Amino acid sequence: xxxxxxxxxxxxxxxxxxxxxxxxxxxxxxxxxxxxxxxxxxxxxxxxxxxxxxxxxxxxxxxxxxxxxxxxxxxxxxxxxxxxxxx
Amino acid sequence: xxxxxxxxxxxxxxxxxxxxxxxxxxxxxxxxxxxxxxxxxxxxxxxxxxxxxxxxxxxxxxxxxxxxxxxxxxxxxxxxxxxxxxxxxxxxxxxxxxxxxxxxxxxxxxxxxxxxxxxxxxxxxxxxxxxxxxxxxxxxxxxxxxxxxxxxxxxxxxxxxxxxxxxxxxxxxxxxxxxxxxxxxxxxxxxxxxxxxxxxxxxxxxxxxxxxxxxxxxxxxxxxxxxxxxxxxxxxxxxxxxxxxxxxxxxxxxxxxxxxxxxxxxxxxxxxxxxxxxxxxxxxxxxxxxxxxxxxxxxxxxxxxxxxxxxxxxxxxxxxxxxxxxxxxxxxxxxxxxxxxxxxxxxxxxxxxxxxxxxxxxxxxxxxxxxxxxxxxxxxxxxxxxxxxxxxxxxxxxxxxxxxxxxxxxxxxxxxxxxxxxxxxxxxxxxxxxxxxxxxxxxxxxxxxxxxxxxxxxxxxxxxxxxxxxxxxxxxxxxxxxxxxxxxxxxxxxxxxxxxxxxxxxxxxxxxxxxxxxxxxxxxxxxxxxxxxxxxxxxxxxxxxxxxxxxxxxxxxxxxxxxxxxxxxxxxxxxxxxxxxxxxxxxxxxxxxxx
Numbered sequence: 005x006x007x008x009x010x011x012x013x014x015x016x017x018x019x020x021x022x023x024x025x026x027x028x029x030x031x032x033x034x035x036x037x038x039x040x041x042x043x044x045x046x047x048x049x050x051x052x053x054x055x056x057x058x059x060x061x062x063x064x065x066x067x068x069x070x071x072x073x074x075x076x077x078x079x080x081x082x083x084x085x086x087x088x089x090x091x
Numbered sequence: 092x093x094x095x096x097x098x099x100x101x102x103x104x105x106x107x108x109x110x111x112x113x114x115x116x117x118x119x120x121x122x123x124x125x126x127x128x129x130x131x132x133x134x135x136x137x138x139x140x141x142x143x144x145x146x147x148x149x150x151x152x153x154x155x156x157x158x159x160x161x162x163x164x165x166x167x168x169x170x171x172x173x174x175x176x177x178x179x180x181x182x183x184x185x186x187x188x189x190x191x192x193x194x195x196x197x198x199x200x201x202x203x204x205x206x207x208x209x210x211x212x213x214x215x216x217x218x219x220x221x222x223x224x225x226x227x228x229x230x231x232x233x234x235x236x237x238x239x240x241x242x243x244x245x246x247x248x249x250x251x252x253x254x255x256x257x258x259x260x261x262x263x264x265x266x267x268x269x270x271x272x273x274x275x276x277x278x279x280x281x282x283x284x285x286x287x288x289x290x291x292x293x294x295x296x297x298x299x300x301x302x303x304x305x306x307x308x309x310x311x312x313x314x315x316x317x318x319x320x321x322x323x324x325x326x327x328x329x330x331x332x333x334x335x336x337x338x339x340x341x342x343x344x345x346x347x348x349x350x351x352x353x354x355x356x357x358x359x360x361x362x363x364x365x366x367x368x369x370x371x372x373x374x375x376x377x378x379x380x381x382x383x384x385x386x387x388x389x390x391x392x393x394x395x396x397x398x399x400x401x402x403x404x405x406x407x408x409x410x411x412x413x414x415x416x417x418x419x420x421x422x423x424x425x426x427x428x429x430x431x432x433x434x435x436x437x438x439x440x441x442x443x444x445x446x447x448x449x450x451x452x453x454x455x456x457x458x459x460x461x462x463x464x465x466x467x468x469x470x471x472x473x474x475x476x477x478x479x480x481x482x483x484x485x486x487x488x489x490x491x492x493x494x495x496x497x498x499x500x501x502x503x504x505x506x507x508x509x510x511x512x513x514x515x516x517x518x519x520x521x522x523x524x525x526x527x528x529x530x531x532x533x534x535x536x537x538x539x540x541x542x543x544x545x546x547x548x549x550x551x552x553x554x555x556x557x558x559x560x561x562x563x564x565x566x567x568x569x570x571x572x573x574x575x576x577x578x579x580x581x582x583x584x585x586x587x588x589x590x591x592x593x594x595x596x597x598x599x600x601x602x603x604x605x606x607x608x609x610x611x612x613x614x615x616x617x618x619x620x621x622x623x624x625x626x627x628x629x630x631x632x633x634x635x636x637x638x639x640x641x642x643x644x645x646x647x648x649x650x651x652x653x654x655x656x657x658x659x660x661x662x663x664x665x666x667x668x669x670x671x672x673x674x675x676x677x678x679x680x681x682x683x684x685x686x
Contacts, residue, residue, distance in 0.1 A: 034302050045176055045246060048159070049228055052175030052251075059170055059253030064326040085575040 148185065148218075151304065154292045157246035158285025160269050161313030163262060163276075165322040166355075166534045172262055172276070174248035174269070174313075178231030179224040184212055186241030193239050197222070200234045224267055225249050250276075254322065256364040257329040260380040261320070263480075264367045273378055275318065275532065277480045285313035319355035319534045324348055324646045328358040331641040332619065336362050339624035339634050341602075345381035346619045346638060347515040348646055351607060353535040354519070354528035354543075356477065357615070357646065359383075359512070383475070383482040386508040387622065390586025391445045391631070392605050393466075393504035395521060395555050397454050398438060400465035402551045406457040409554050412437050415448040423496040427451050439558040443567045445583060447503045454502030455495070462501060463490035468546040469517035469527055471509050476529045485509045504586060515618035518605045521559070522580075522613035525552035556580055560610035572606055572636040574644045576654030580613070581606020581639065583631035588623065599623055604635035608643055609655040615646055 060066070071077040134142065163172040180201065198208040201223045211222050224247065226234075231244045250265050252258070263274020271280035288310035293301040328346045336344040348358040361381040379385065401407045416434045419426040429446050441449035454462060466472065472487030485508045493501065500506045512530060520527035526543040535541060559580035562569040568583045584603035587595040602624060607616040619635040619642075627633070 030302070045228075049176050052173055055170055055173055056175065056251055056253060063253065064257075064323065064330075 148183070150293050150301075152243075152292055153307075154290050154303075155245050156288035156290065156307075156310035157248070158287045158310040158312050159248050160250065160265065160285055161283040161315045163279075163283070164315055164317045165320045165325075166318065166357075167321070168317070169322045171254055171258055171318065171320065171322070172250055172252050174250050176228070176246050177249045178226045178228050178244045179247050180222045180226060180231060180234055180242065180244050181215075182212060182220055182222055182243070183218055183241045184215065184220055185218060187212060187239075188241075190239055190241060193237070196237055197234065197239055197242065200237060201226075201230075252367040254325070255368060256366050257326050257360070258320070259364045259367040260361040260378065260382075261325075261359045261479075262367065263378075273481075274380060274479065275316070278478050279316050283313045283316055286311040317534045318532050319350075319353075319357060320359070320532070321357045321646075321649060323649050324642065325358040325360060327645040328617075328638075328642045329360040329362065329364075331638045332360055332621075333362045335619075335621055335634055335638045336624075338627070339621065339629065340626045341621045341634070342623035343381055343385070344619070344621040344638075345385065345511045346617065346642065347382050347512050347530075348615060348617045348642060349515045349519055349530055351519045351522040351613050351616050352528070353539075353541045354516070354530045355535050356512075356530055356532050357650075358642070359532075380479060380481060381620075382511045383477065383479050384510070385620075385622075386483045386485045386510050387601050387620070388505050388507065388586050388589060389509050389514060389603055390504040390584035390601070391447070391450075392514060392582045392584035392603050393507065394442060394445065394450045394502065395559060395582060396465055396469060396517065397450050397457070397462060397502040398442070398558075399521070399547045399551055399555060400462040401453045401457040402554070403465065403547055404457065404461040406461070407438075407453055409438060409550075413441060413446075413449045413452045415441075415446050415452070417448065420448040420451060422451060422455070422499040423494070425496050425499070427499060438554075439561050442558045442582065443561045443564075445562075445568050450502040451499040454498050459490040459493045459498055459501075462498075463487065463493075465546070466501075466507065468544070469520045470513050470529075471507065471517065475510075475512055475516055477512065477532055479532070482512075483510055485513060504584060511618045511620045514603070514605050514620075515616050518581075518607060518618065519616045520546050521552050521555050522607040522616050523552075524549050556610060556613065559606070563606070563610075568630070568632040569604060569606065569636050571632055572604060572639045572643075574608060574640055574647070576656055577608050577644070577647060577652075578610035578656050579606055579608045579643070580610035581636075583636060585629065585631045600629050602629060602631040602634040604631050604639045606636075606639050606643070608647060609652065611655050614652050615643065615650065617643055617646070 157176065159176065160174045162170050162174065165171050194208060195205055198205045201208070203211075203223070208222065212220050215221060222242075223234075234242070235244060248269055250269070252262060252264070254262075259274075261274055263276040263278075264272055265276050266272050269284070271277035271283065276283065286308075289307035290303050291305040291307065292303045328348055332344045332346050335341070343362060345361045346358065347356060347360075349356050359380070359382050361379065363377055365377040398407075402409065412435050414435050415429060416432065418432060419428060421427075427447050429444070429448050431444065433440070433444055433446060436444065436446055436449050440446070441453070466487050472485055474482050474484045487507050488497075497506050516527070516530045519530075520543075523543065525545055525547040527546045528541055528543040557580075559582055560578055561567055562582055563573050563579045564570065569581050572579055572581050582605055584601075584605075586601050586603070588599040588601055590596050600623070602621045603619065605616070605618040607613040617639050619638045621634045621638070624634050
């Protein structure tokens with residue numbers, strides 16, 4: 005009788021501590037989730053910006069301008085095109 | 092120990108107290124308990140609803156789970172439209188009203204005048220009002236750093252279009268809520284649009300989520316859409332078209348490049364255009380996608396279909412000839428003329444010199460129903476099925492109503508209205524050996540068979556391919572469309588603009604070129620329309636054909652189509668018997684597509 009009471013009391017205590025631990029675990033997991041989500045947001049943001057940046061850097065208009073102005077290239081006129089036969 | 096000492100009443104510390112004190116104490120405790128119970132009743136029963144609501148208002152939030160709109164990609168996966176997450180700042184007016192002294196602080200952080208801020212707080216609902224939208228995340232973080240109760244952020248997305256004006260009329264755009272309003276964005280909104288999720292959560296007064304109370308529906312991200320468009324071809328088409336519209340001071344222009352076997356649209360451009368990344372210079376007229384929305388009387392580019400109908404039903408033979416040696420071929424009260432007087436022409440020459448008289452003679456020999464059904468079969472007079480909003484069907488009047496004058500006029504492209512996309516698809520049928528393929532904006536995987544419908548016999552289509560290649564050779568109206576190293580086939584059109592009062596303008600035209608390459612094994616077809624050029628030589632062969640040449644030579648390169656014309660043949664063909672003007676125009680060549 006007495007030992008049963010003690011056992012139950014101990015069990016109760018363990019459960020209580022368990023609840024506290026679970027609560028604490030939930031909280032820290034939730035904080036981690038929040039952090040992961042905001043990190044994901046930041047990464048999404050960065051990825052979008054990088055894609056945009058790449059598209060801007062590789063844009064035909066920019067490449068064309070560099071080819072024309074900095075490298076002095078131009079599209080050959082028809083009179084300048086000579087077709088050659090493959091040997 | 093004295094036994095007596097333990098006896099009650101005899102202990103020295105034992106003093107008899109008056110009975111009333113106990114009663115008073117009991118009474119006080121009773122009153123206290125009663126007061127607590129009354130208050131408990133008030134809080135938990137009487138005002139429970141109100142208080143619970145007030146509490147929930149302070150910490151319980153429907154937390155939206157943002158959903159990104161899917162990206163639009165070109166056929167090689169290059170982004171044409173992508174969404175980047177941004178922040179919106181909103182307030183809960185019930186809480187925010189208690190912080191009036193901090194309003195100027197918020198207004199300053201957002202760069203808003205205070206009256207504007209007030210108006211925005213009032214213009215929302217009782218619990219929610221947007222204050223600022225589409226903010227860069229750093230700015231939103233600065234605003235949240237102020238820790239003003241009742242101010243929150245949520246994540247939304249902003250759409251960017253890396254190609255800018257080049258593809259703007261095709262792609263359209265979205266509104267601030269991320270819904271497609273025009274173009275591909277509208278047509279494929281269901282596919283691209285994500286559905287935001289929601290969960291119920293606890294939030295502290297700084298808008299920081301503490302825990303999730305209840306999971307709602309999860310966010311469904313938008314799906315990416317891969318189009319058949321090739322970014323490079325789109326760019327070349329746009330710049331070449333823009334250059335032509337500017338050079339000839341035209342009103343507008345549009346062009347379509349299509350794969351003849353699959354119907355995939357590789358480029359679809361319209362000029363003038365707009366910058367979809369900054370729509371403050373709102374001008375609705377610029378948003379039209381002229382390649383599918385604008386119809387016009389196409390003129391001579393319709394002649395191949397007149398010939399196809401006549402050959403198909405046996406009204407004429409491939410070897411038939413036509414005497415066009417007159418200045419005026421009279422039909423009813425009309426006088427049909429050619430620009431230059433010719434003698435007797437065969438079919439190749441009718442196309443090469445674009446003889447109106449020849450085409451009219453062919454049409455008058457053909458039953459009108461046969462021409463009508465040919466025009467319908469290659470897609471005129473009906474929407475193409477490409478699924479873009481605002482597409483016009485054009486008009487092909489029912490053949491029962493054609494008088495003799497209309498029968499003649501239909502032969503060379505008057506009395507009918509078409510879109511540039513329809514022209515490209517119809518020429519695609521000639522190029523595809525007589526099988527019409529519906530144009531499509533969706534990428535077709537290599538090796539997937541594409542269903543088409545046969546609209547003319549193979550020999551008729553083959554004959555037309557050969558004759559149309561003649562148009563591009565020396566002396567033909569379309570020689571400015573010739574591309575070094577490739578055989579090209581096509582047709583020019585210069586049509587007088589209708590004045591909307593039953594007649595025609597004396598001096599205003601629409602110029603067209605439609606062609607495909609390589610002529611021997613057609614792969615790509617392109618239609619170019621430049622409307623109402625006001626300066627220079629206003630002919631389809633001069634205004635529109637160079638746009639074809641610049642774009643198509645780039646497109647053939649991009650699509651890895653091998654040159655098919657032997658060098659000796661090409662050099663010989665282009666060197667001989669050109670007029671000085673032709674030689675000059677030709678030498679100018681592709682020109683530069685700078686824009």
